[in-house]
Amino acid sequence: xxxxxxxxxxxxxxxxxxxxxxxxxxxxxxxxxxxxxxxxxxxxxxxxxxxxxxxxxxxxxxxxxxxxxxxxxxxxxxxxxxxxxxxxxxxxxxxxxxxxxxxxxxxxxxxxxxxxxxxxxxxxxxxxxxxxxxxxxxxxxxxxxxxxxxxxxxxxxxxxxxxxxxxxxxxxxxxxxxxxxxxxxxxxxxxxxxxxxxxxxxxxxxxxxxxxxxxxxxxxxxxxxxxxxxxxxxxxxxxxxxxxxxxxxxxxxxxxxxxxxxxxxxxxxxxxxxxxxxxxxxxxxxxxxxxxxxxxxxxxxxxxxxxxxxxxxxxxxxxxxxxxxxxxxxxxxxxxxxxxxxxxxxxxxxxxxxxxxxxxxxxxxxxxxxxxxxxxxxxxxxxxxxxxxxxxxxxxxxxxxxxxxxxxxxxxxxxxxxxxxxxxxxxxxxxxxxxxxxxxxxxxxxxxxxxxxxxxxxxxxxxxxxxxxxxxxxxxxxxxxxxxxxxxxxxxxxxxxxxxxxxxxxxxxxxxxxxxxxxxxxxxxxxxxxxxxxxxxxxxxxxxxxxxxxxxxxxxxxxxxxxxxxxxxxxxxxxxxxxxxxxxxxxxxxxxxxxxxxxxxxxxxxxxxxxxxxxxxxxxxxxxxxxxxxxxxxxxxxxxxxxxxxxxxxxxxxxxxxxxxxxxxxxxxxxxxxxxxxxxxxxxxxxxxxxxxxxxxxxxxxxxxxxxxxxxxxxxxxxxxxxxxxxxxxxxxxxxxxxxxxxxxxxxxxxxxxxxxxxxxxxxxxxxxxxxxxxxxxxxxxxxxxxxxxxxxxxxxxxxxxxxxxxxxxxxxx
DNA sequence: AGCACGCCGACT
DNA sequence: GTCGGCGTGCTC
Numbered sequence: 037x038x039x040x041x042x043x044x045x046x047x048x049x050x051x052x053x054x055x056x057x058x059x060x061x062x063x064x065x066x067x068x069x070x071x072x073x074x075x076x077x078x079x080x081x082x083x084x085x086x087x088x089x090x091x092x093x094x095x096x097x098x099x100x101x102x103x104x105x106x107x108x109x110x111x112x113x114x115x116x117x118x119x120x121x122x123x124x125x126x127x128x129x130x131x132x133x134x135x136x137x138x139x140x141x142x143x144x145x146x147x148x149x150x151x152x153x154x155x156x157x158x159x160x161x162x163x164x165x166x167x168x169x170x171x172x173x174x175x176x177x178x179x180x181x182x183x184x185x186x187x188x189x190x191x192x193x194x195x196x197x198x199x200x201x202x203x204x205x206x207x208x209x210x211x212x213x214x215x216x217x218x219x220x221x222x223x224x225x226x227x228x229x230x231x232x233x234x235x236x237x238x239x240x241x242x243x244x245x246x247x248x249x250x251x252x253x254x255x256x257x258x259x260x261x262x263x264x265x266x267x268x269x270x271x272x273x274x275x276x277x278x279x280x281x282x283x284x285x286x287x288x289x290x291x292x293x294x295x296x297x298x299x300x301x302x303x304x305x306x307x308x309x310x311x312x313x314x315x316x317x318x319x320x321x322x323x324x325x326x327x328x329x330x331x332x333x334x335x336x337x338x339x340x341x342x343x344x345x346x347x348x349x350x351x352x353x354x355x356x357x358x359x360x361x362x363x364x365x366x367x368x369x370x371x372x373x374x375x376x377x378x379x380x381x382x383x384x385x386x387x388x389x390x391x392x393x394x395x396x397x398x399x400x401x402x403x404x405x406x407x408x409x410x411x412x413x414x415x416x417x418x419x420x421x422x423x424x425x426x427x428x429x430x431x432x433x434x435x436x437x438x439x440x441x442x443x444x445x446x447x448x449x450x451x452x453x454x455x456x457x458x459x460x461x462x463x464x465x466x467x468x469x470x471x472x473x474x475x476x477x478x479x480x481x482x483x484x485x486x487x488x489x490x491x492x493x494x495x496x497x498x499x500x501x502x503x504x505x506x507x508x509x510x511x512x513x514x515x516x517x518x519x520x521x522x523x524x525x526x527x528x529x530x531x532x533x534x535x536x537x538x539x540x541x542x543x544x545x546x547x548x549x550x551x552x553x554x555x556x557x558x559x560x561x562x563x564x565x566x567x568x569x570x571x572x573x574x575x576x577x578x579x580x581x582x583x584x585x586x587x588x589x590x591x592x593x594x595x596x597x598x599x600x601x602x603x604x605x606x607x608x609x610x611x612x613x614x615x616x617x618x619x620x621x622x623x624x625x626x627x628x629x630x631x632x633x634x635x636x637x638x639x640x641x642x643x644x645x646x647x648x649x650x651x652x653x654x655x656x657x658x659x660x661x662x663x664x665x666x667x668x669x670x671x672x673x674x675x676x677x678x679x680x681x682x683x684x685x686x687x688x689x690x691x692x693x694x695x696x697x698x699x700x701x702x703x704x705x706x707x708x709x710x711x712x713x714x715x716x717x718x719x720x721x722x723x724x725x726x727x728x729x730x731x732x733x734x735x736x737x738x739x740x741x742x743x744x745x746x747x748x749x750x751x752x753x754x755x756x757x758x759x760x761x762x763x764x765x766x767x768x769x770x771x772x773x774x775x776x777x778x779x780x781x782x783x784x785x786x787x788x789x790x791x792x793x794x795x796x797x798x799x800x801x802x803x804x805x806x807x808x809x810x811x812x813x814x815x816x817x818x819x820x821x822x823x824x825x826x827x828x829x830x831x832x833x834x835x836x837x838x839x840x841x842x843x844x845x846x847x848x849x850x
Numbered sequence: 851a852g853c854a855c856g857c858c859g860a861c862t
Numbered sequence: 863g864t865c866g867g868c869g870t871g872c873t874c
Contacts, residue, residue: 042874047851052874075853075873097874130851837870 037091040064040100042072042082043118045142046130047449051085053097060103067108067115069141071101071194079181081142081194083133085115102191104198109141109409111426113464120460125848126758126827127450135450136424138401140201148178149197149206157205165189165196170205207399221640222269224255224283225293238291248286251278255292269294315348318496323349329490330468335459337438337484338472339735340494341503342704343668346472347377349494350434351384353470358385358414362431362467366417367458369440370665371395377436378417385415392418392425420454423461430465433458437665438471438480439697444850451847455480474704475697478690478742482753485739497711504675504706504713506731508722522618523610523678528716529622531674536626536655541672544658545702546615546679549585549632551577553609557597564594570800576634577613587802615678616658623656631659664702670709675702680717684726687797689751692726693742699730750812752849756819758811758826759850761796763843767805773839774807780832781809784825789813804843 038061041051054072056064064070064087072082081104091097118136122129133142151173159167165188172179172187184193200206230238242249251272258267272278286292315323326336326349340346354364366377371393381389390413392404407413408425416422420443435443435458443454455471462469471480471489484491497503514525521529535542552575555564564573566584573582575593582591596603616630629645636642648654649669657663677683683695699717707713719727729738747754762777764770774793781790789812796806813822833839 039874044874045851046873048873054874072874078852078873092874095874128851840871841869 037089038064039088039091039097040070040084041086041088042070042100043085043129043133044072044074044080044082045134045137046074046080047128048130049128051129052082053092053095054082055097055099056087057099060100063103064100065108067110067112069104069109071104073098073101077182079185079193083110083115085129102194104194109426111428113430113461114424114426116464117423117457117461120464121450121452121457124460125450125452126823126846127452131450132424135421135448138398138405140207140398140402141405148180149173149184150178152204152207155205163196165192166200169196169200173206221296223266223295224269224272225267225295226252226256226259226291227293230291241289242291245282245285247278248282251282252286252291313348315352316345316498318494319345319348322492322494323352325490325492326353326470329492333468334490335462335469336471336492337476337480337489338470338492338494339476339481339484340472340474341497342474342701343497343501343708344474344494345498346436346474346494347380348498350377350436350470350472351380353432354381354415354434355384357431358388360431362429363408363411363413363427364415364432364434365422365425365427365430365458365461366415367422367433367435367443367454368417368419369437369442371417371419381415381417388412388414390416390418392416392422394419394421420452420457423454423457427465430462430467433462433467433469435469435471436473438473439475439477440473441694446847446850449845451845451850453849456849475700476739478693478739478746479753481739482743485743497708499709501709502707502711502713503733504703504715506703506715506717506733508727508731509716509718510722511718511720514718521622523615523718524618524622524676525718528676528678528718531714531716532619532623532656532676535674536623538673539652539671540674541649541652541654541669542656542674542676543663543667543672543702543705544615544619544656544676544678545661545663545698546610546612546658546677547661547683547698548609548611549576549634549660550574550583550611551613551617552607552611554607555582555593556606556608557600557602558604558606559602560597560600562597562599564591568801568803570798574611575607576611577617578634586798610679612658612660619656619658626655627653628656628658629654631657631662633660633662636662661698661702663705664698667705668708669705672705673707673710673712673714675706675713675715677702677715677717680719680727681721684724689746689749692745696726696730696738696742754815756813756815756848757850758813758823759847760809760811761845761847762793762807762809763804763845764841765803765805767800769839770805770807770842773842774809776836776839777829777833778809780829781811781826784829785811785813785822789822 038056039053040056042054043051064084066084066087068084069081070084072080074080079101118129118132121127121132151170157170162170168187169184172184181193188196197206238252239249242252255267255272273280283292283294287294322338322340326338329336338346338349350366354366357364371391390404390407392401396404404413404416405425408416408427411428416425435455438455444452459469480489483489509525509527511520511525514520514527519526532542554572555575556562564582565571566573566587566589568587568589569584571584571586573584573591576583580593582593583589594605597605612630612632616628620628629648631645636645645654646667649657649667652671677699680699683698684691686694688694699715703713703715706715717727721727725741729741746752751757760777762770762774764773778790778793790809791812792809793807796808799806811826813819
């Protein structure tokens with residue numbers, strides 16, 4: 037008797053044992069997908085992780101219904117990687133599976149199918165099951181696997197579905213994914229077949245509708261002028277000359293085609309491939325250091341100051357890897373900030389380059405998945421979920437902007453740090469890895485210092501351009517000298533004025549959304565709290581509403597105090613909207629734009645503003661941390677941080693590190709070409725160590741400072757942190773559960789390892805109360821021992837059924 | 851996770 | 863009298 041261990045897409049511990057039917061004995065392999073029954077009538081797509089002969093003793097396994105793949109879909113390396121993730125981050129394999137696979141590769145009973153819009157089905161070519169399914173779908177739009185069982189034998193269901201998906205007749209309905217739908221842009225084109233027709237003939241056809249004729253001609257003109265340049269629909273309608281009905285008639289007549297492209301693929305390049313530029317001397321040195329490290333099997337931290345040309349070096353290493361016949365994974369924190377690297381790689385690799393990120397539709401994901409599986413892609417640019425692609429022979433993994441916190445978002449499960457995981461993935465594939473950043477995380481820097489990573493430093497800007505100069509401005513002193521307007525010192529406004537005169541652009545960083553942090557009643561001190569969360573709501577003047585930044589709830593701004601009915605409501609806490617308003621008042625002549633999540637919410641708002649800045653139509657850009665990423669413009673020379681202290685006063689042991697990273701990153705936008713970059717930092721504490729060290733701009737010293745602090749107060753990289761969060765709708769229950777958890781942990785672990793339980797800093801989010809316990813565990817051998825004890829504690833906790841409704845989230849290395 | 855079973859409160 | 867809340871148990 038042969039059995040198989042199967043991962044199911046459920047948040048349950050471990051794998052499940054199924055019996056392999058004799059007919060499948062020859063076919064089944066580890067890494068294949070199988071269809072299995074679970075809990076009565078449910079069907080899931082599982083993954084085989086093990087095939088063995090050990091009959092389970094305490095239950096009777098069910099049989100595998102069918103095998104879905106001819107060949108394993110998941111490489112062994114990935115299975116090992118999943119196992120590592122599950123053990124290291126204390127999460128279930130099922131969660132990883134769910135996160136890793138595009139949904140149409142893991143059909144389950146609740147997966148809904150639908151007919152693709154506007155398809156004509158050729159029934160002649162369909163086999164009987166396929167026909168049944170199409171007919172059923174014609175009657176009702178959505179149908180799920182359980183329902184299909186009524187008319188197709190279980191065994192054949194998935195085969196039928198897959199074949200119809202391949203024929204492009206049906207698709208998987210994305211109920212949840214709808215929200216994240218990739219942004220698409222409408223384009224227009226005139227088909228070749230139309231172009232071949234005789235033009236006067238077409239014009240005669242359109243004689244009776246002159247507007248259509250005009251529209252057709254204008255599209256034709258654009259298309260003939262720049263045959264490679266796609267024509268945006270919005271571009272045609274922007275001038276307001278045409279109505280959409282006219283376009284509609286043209287497309288009905290088959291003269292003009294409307295089609296859609298992914299926003300990220302706008303730059304899709306179809307021209308000839310480009311050779312790489314030569315490396316500069318300092319880049320050559322860095323590259324040879326990388327080569328030497330790789331030769332000894334050591335991965336690299338590439339610490340390159342802003343504009344030092346890390347990208348050049350990446351490109352060089354990518355090319356080497358590809359020419360060895362291996363593929364490359366290039367990780368980015370977010371897909372939107374990729375213009376330069378994407379353009380350059382696209383020119384070089386054309387069709388052998390793929391993108392994989394959270395915003396793709398399921399269909400697009402499967403496409404990339406398939407290509408990676410077939411080894412058609414040499415280079416994949418992607419966000420953290422690209423770690424799970426079925427690479428065949430990975431040779432190099434690059435993690436760009438390795439310090440970026442987007443590599444470990446706290447809100448999506450499973451919780452893992454993509455930067456650390458990338459190193460493990462590389463190792464399982466026998467690939468090398470480069471972590472790159474202008475401001476490495478303290479942990480990574482420490483690894484390099486310890487020699488676990490090779491430290492490669494690029495301290496020179498490309499073209500030997502000077503680094504920006506920092507100026508610390510004592511705000512208190514300026515106030516005393518009455519040289520202050522609102523949140524700006526005269527020194528700063530004069531400098532801005534000066535830059536404006538020289539037609540240079542200015543960036544102002546203020547990392548706080550909205551207009552005001554707090555709306556407060558002057559008479560009784562009442563402040564407006566979110567009804568779902570334990571946080572004050574932020575006032576957004578632009579949209580004139582109160583927003584909760586944690587649950588997204590919106591409310592109207594109160595006109596009077598609900599408690600004492602006083603109309604004396606005041607706002608406190610400066611947000612970016614206020615800074616924007618102020619600067620607009622001080623410089624009424626200047627063109628000023630604001631860039632933050634709230635102002636960039638509209639479709640293409642980001643692209644539009646990007647273009648505007650690039651064209652030099654914007655003088656001053658006011659924004660949150662968003663402006664520190666991906667905006668490389670030549671004419672920015674001045675960066676102002678009016679309220680820099682706000683960056684430091686955050687309840688987070690990484691606050692100083694993050695402040696340093698943010699300030700350095702945004703400063704990197706200044707003087708990239710001219711070398712005359714200047715950064716003005718207004719602060720009440722000009723003598724604060726962090727500001728002083730930033731001003732000195734000597735990175736070794738600042739990292740030593742951070743490391744010293746971390747060592748003193750026992751934080752990573754000197755200890756391992758595990759944060760346990762317990763959540764429930766009822767506060768009392770959450771509190772009791774956390775006390776109970778604390779007492780169990782204290783049974784097994786030394787007292788000094790356990791902090792809490794205590795209320796989380798934000799004690800309620802989305803109606804759930806939160807308590808937390810922070811574990812500070814020693815590194816090294818002891819760590820795995822202690823971690824097992826933590827697991828044991830969890831098991832003990834779970835034995836008490838009363839607390840089973842408590843949600844538990846565990847962050848390892850948080 | 852998700853689903854069924856079972857036990858107690860506010861409604862036609 | 864029932865509908866529906868969620869606590870509990872179980873899934874190969």
